[in-house]
Amino acid sequence: MSSDDIAITVEEVSKRFELYDKPSDRLKQFVMPHLRRLLRATPHDYFREFWALRNISFEVRKGEAFGIVGRNGSGKSTLLQIITGTLTPTAGSVSTNGRVAALLELGSGFNPDFSGRENVYLNGALLGFSRAEMDKKFDAIAAFADIGSHLDQPVKSYSSGMVVRLAIAVQTQVEPDILIVDEALAVGDALFQKKCYRKIEKLLDNGCTLLFVSHDQEIVRSLTSRAVFLKTGHAANYGATPDVLFSYREFLQQEEEAAFLDLQKRSTGGSLNQATTKSYGSREVEILGVEVRAADDTPQTVFYAGDKIKIVVDCVSHVDIVNLNVAFRILSKEGVKVTTWGTLNEDMRLPESSADDMFWNKRFKKGERFKVSFSGACNLGANLYEVQVVVAREYDKFYGNQQVLHWMDEAGHITIILKNKEYVFDGVCDLGLRSTLEQETVAVKKLDMGAGSIR
Incomplete structure (x- = not known):
């Protein structure tokens, strides 16, 4: 150059x-x-x-x-x-x-x-x-x-x-x-x-x-x-x-991790995988893998806008633990954060009477393996997207105080395409808004050109 x-x-x-x-x-x-x-x-x-x-x-x-x-x-x-x-x-x-x-x-x-x-x-x-x-x-x-x-x-x-x-x-x-x-x-x-x-x-x-x-x-x-x-x-x-x-986020995570040392005692048991170059965290709970699936549960990376999609996060706990949140984030290829969602988002919407159904209240034992699936309609615009996932300990049930246990970038990639002449929209996503027509008959006043006035 x-x-x-x-x-x-x-x-x-x-x-x-x-x-x-x-x-x-x-x-x-x-x-x-x-x-x-x-x-x-x-x-x-x-x-x-x-x-x-x-x-x-x-x-x-x-x-x-x-x-x-x-x-x-x-x-x-x-x-x-x-x-x-x-x-x-x-x-x-x-x-x-x-x-x-x-x-x-x-x-x-x-x-x-x-x-x-x-x-x-x-x-x-x-x-x-x-x-x-x-x-x-x-x-x-x-x-x-x-x-x-x-x-x-x-x-x-x-x-x-x-x-x-x-x-x-x-x-x-x-x-x-x-x-x-x-x-x-x-x-x-x-x-x-x-x-x-x-x-x-x-x-x-x-x-x-x-x-x-x-x-x-x-x-x-x-x-x-x-x-x-x-x-x-x-x-x-x-x-x-x-x-x-x-690299910057990983550094910030390490700084945050140091601040939590006086709040908890870390377990020394278990074999933690530190080799992944696109992930970080204490790995008290570890993400073993992430899979994007179609409605029939088969692995898939290309979807039409509006298709059913499932994101499956496979985890293992290396300690006895409670108050977890498993979440994902989707970024467009331009780096724009399109959406984030997690188990805690769903727990926040449940009444206190449903405490037994809250993921946040579930206890996981050392060595226990579990999967969390997120399912729904993929109403994203045509683009290439990156899926990032995280498992965190939430000290409050409203994202007030969080400790990242395992974060993974580039956990998956999906491509969204449109069905031409069938389902087309522009932009980041379809908000799902639908139109309704309201008609009303209005009396039209007659214009009298000769008198120069409207009757």
Whole structure:
């Protein structure tokens, strides 16, 4: 691939910060090492090193949507600041090819004493646009921000939502070559977020490169094709977005697992299978297999929309246990979460008088094997889908406190097709709505053209 096809190149980037215990140490660091060198003594540092990033490398192609995920403090924002040029790396290099627009910290790039209108022109100038060019873009920016008369008020009087509206309006309406977004959309309301995502998708269609950071894994999955997972400043995984997100979820699960150690005593008996690369969990209850079947109970992977479908989850308990929930999730090939359902969802709908019928109340003994089947009509739209399954211990009967025992990605795949001229619909699913016709006879008044009136 030629360098002209690359929008962003990050090569062996590291960033070190110096942490001082007290202000006087900073002054000592400025003076003492020089004096010790003059005296031919070994210099001494008065700070502690903190490496926010270590040897990060990746490339983003032109027109590509690339994601960055990781917990708070993993180095995401530091990396974005280095890419945009507001921070310099301690080691390594970054190069960008094209005009860069960035949505980083809330209100960054805005002068709080200037009005919204003045900040629009100021940001345009920083992006390299002339006053005349910004005059042409201003109406579109104002319409997208939709903050009304506040546009002529000082930005310091804005709410956080108004600030992010104006910032996003400026950065997206100037149609940059590279758009960098760091959690900025999380501040806006749901309708504005939807508006922003539509605009981002339009920019991508027009060849814009997107570098996207968010804690919302489903948004990252649906928007981006490749991603990097940062963990304590290192690139823990880099590649296709679904694989990177799996690594990220597995890491979060391990963190959650550690939090449960003081709540329960784990059994050491049983032989647990740790080899599966697309699953994780303590495996106190283990998923042995998942099968998708047709109405006649035969294994099947291709269905017509509306066909009966059965998802069978085969499990074994390695401990005596109660309060389980077996559930599944279906994702489209675009990574959109279509539906989730589990035994706990059904238990929540049962009255307390049916406690004996609740799966949540059933006790399983060590070594006991059991299967859970989910059956129903498959009213999904034509697409390829992934089935993910999980068995979890629910400490509350309403998804209030959950411990994942075994999670499995890519437990199954199904393809849904439509019967042309028989059952056709567009979109994610058929809601099952049906039309009814209500007719009413209405008296029609006679028009008297000669009198020029209606009788």
